[in-house]
Amino acid sequence: MDHEKVNILLVDDQPAKLLAYEVILKDLDENLVIASSGREALEVLLKTEIAVILVDVCMPELDGFELAAMIREHPRFQKTAMIFISAIQVSDIDRLRGYEMGAVDYVPVPVVPEVLRAKIKVFAELYRKTRELERLNRELEDRVRARTAELENSTAKLRESEQRRSMAIAAGKMGSWDWDWISGDWMWDEGQYRIFGVSPDSFAVNPANVQALLHPDDVEQLRKAIAEFNKGTRAYETEFRIIRPDGEVRWCVGTAAATVDDSSRVVRVSGVTVDITERKRAEERQNLLAREVDHRAKNALALAQSIVRLTRADEVKAYVNAVEGRINAxxxxxxxxxxxxxxxxxxxRLIDEELAPYSLGGQIVLAGPEVQLLPTTAQTLALALHELFTNSAKYGALSTRSGRLAIRWQVENQLLTLSWEESGGPLVMTPKSRGFGTRSLLASVESQLGGQAQFDWRAEGLLCRLEVPLTRKTSAASPSGKFEDASSAELQRASG
Known part of the structure; x- marks a missing residue:
């Protein structure tokens, strides 16, 4: 039986699945409209009457649930049949959420062709019957309007208002607008005003005022969009920046679709604006983090390379232990x-981490306020503490149960003073020459941190005093990579 074809919108981000749906539904002899994303589906809905929407639940950017919620917010689509397709295990909670978002049915994957065709056919026929009833109602309304001029005028205004209704607003991040291409009249919804940071009470929507809110570098995008529509383009999308009246810069993505008359002349342009500032900021943070990770990795590798190259030992095992200890620190x-x-x-925390390998009971006393160290200061000081602990565990107070160690620190005028005092250990004699650990400690603290390191080899135990500025900007903090050169050079001098 001949029937007026209706439009069935198929929404899925996977071309293979869209093709499969077309093959399954082609026998229904309806118009199948394809959309590969939620945003593309919204563009189709702005321009085309749709009887049934078949939408995949899992899609990037806008998933099926979000798309359904946006569609249902618009009065034109509150009764449009939507069928969800899900490739994952569908639970009762999933179904409930789907129905809450406006779905009329739920089809799991793999799809049974006969079942899907039957469901689509039912809703297509229901749409046709509804449209037929609507046509009968319009005919009746036309007769009434012919008799009552006032009612006709009121109905015309209502229809015009209906055409200018904005698309759904998602959590204040979206806005819709409508531009009468002939008269030049603009209409913004509440979300559009919110995105641009203006009030409908004080802001007149016109090309000059809108352009004044655009970032100067992005004004050309508006001119380009207008030119594209004049050339016959029916849809346009671009990213742009706006500068709110309070000076805040926001990133947006705009999607616009044109409506044409019988002579293919543009008569109206409708669009959706999405605030993507948070996404842009997240991308910037990710890029910054990637650069920072690269910089930190180079610094760490430079330190590790210097440690491996410059560590000295008479035996392989001693060499391995020394390198492993410094790398672990x-x-x-x-x-x-x-x-x-x-x-x-x-x-x-640095001191606790260096203490962790030792079981020392009550041999160590710690005293000092909480001190937050800059990353570069923390790295250098951690290696210095490692050398002190290693030396004490081998030859000093921590090499015997009777030994005692007191670590005390204080901060005054942004200068950290740390004292390392050993006692009760083996008899200490001033070394004839300084080992690599001591020399690298001196080089790192004095040259890299701009501090001082003093050693007093008392017979009863080593007394070491470190003075470290907490605010000095060292070469290790520079993103130019100078840390590698500085650390390698200082450790090289320490080994010489």
């Missing part, structure tokens, strides 16, 4: 800094 402070987002590290 670097890894421990790297972990602490990573957990803080490379904002810094507590001095007490």
């Amino acid at each position: 670097l890894a421990r402070v790297h972990t602490i800094l990573s957990l803080s987002g490379w904002q810094g590290a507590e001095l007490s």
Whole structure:
């Protein structure tokens, strides 16, 4: 039986699945309209009457649930039949959510062709019957309007208002607008005003005022869009920036679709604006983080390379142990800094991490306030503490049960003073020459941090005093990569 074909909108981001739906539904002899994304589906709905929407639940940007919620917000589509297709295990909660978003049915994957055709056919026939009833109602309304001029005028205004209704607003991040291409009249919905940071009470929507809110570098995008519509383009999308009256810059993406008359002349342009500022900021943070990770990795590799190259030992085992100890110290402070987002590290945490390998009972006394160290300061100081602990465990107070160690620190005028005092250990003699650990400690603290390191080899135990500025900007903080050169050069001098 001949019937007036209706439009069935198929929405899925996978071409293969769209093709499969077309093959299944072609026997229904209806108009199948394809959309590969939620945004493209919205463009189709702006221009085309749709009887049934078949939409995939899982799609990028706008998933099926979000798309359904936006469609249902618009009065024109509140009764449009939507059928969800899901390739995942469908639970009762999933179905409930789908029905809450406006779905009339739920089809799981794999799709049974006969079942899908039957469902679509039912809703297509229901749409045809509804449209037929609507046509009968319009004919009746026309007769009434012919008799009552006032009612006709009121109905015309209502229809015009209906055509200018904005698309759904999603959490204040979207707005819709309508531009009468002939008269030049604009209409913004509440979301559009919110995105641009203006009030409908004080802001007149016209080309001059809108252009004044655009970023100067993006004004050309507006001119280009107008030119494209004059050339016959029916849809246009672009990203642009706006500058709100309070000076805040926001990123937006705009999608516009044209309506034409019988002579293919543009008579109206409708569009949706989405505030994507948070997404842009997230992308900037991700790029910044990638550069920072690259910089930190180069710094760490430079330190590790210097440690491996410059460590000295008479035996292979001693060499391996020395290198592993210093690399592990670097890894421990790297972990602490990573957990803080490379904002810094507590001095007490660095000391605790270096103490962890030793079972020392009450041999160690710690005293000092909470001190937050810059990342570069923390890295250098961690290696210095490692050398002190290693030396004490081998030859000093921590090499015997009777030994005692007191670590005290204080901060005054942004200068950290740390004292390392050993006692009760083996008899200490002033070394005839300084080992690599001591020399690298001196080089790193004095040259890299701009501080001082003093050693007093007392017979009863080593007394070491470190003075470290907390605010100095060292070469290690420079993103230009100078840290590698500075650290390698200082450690090279320490080994010489």
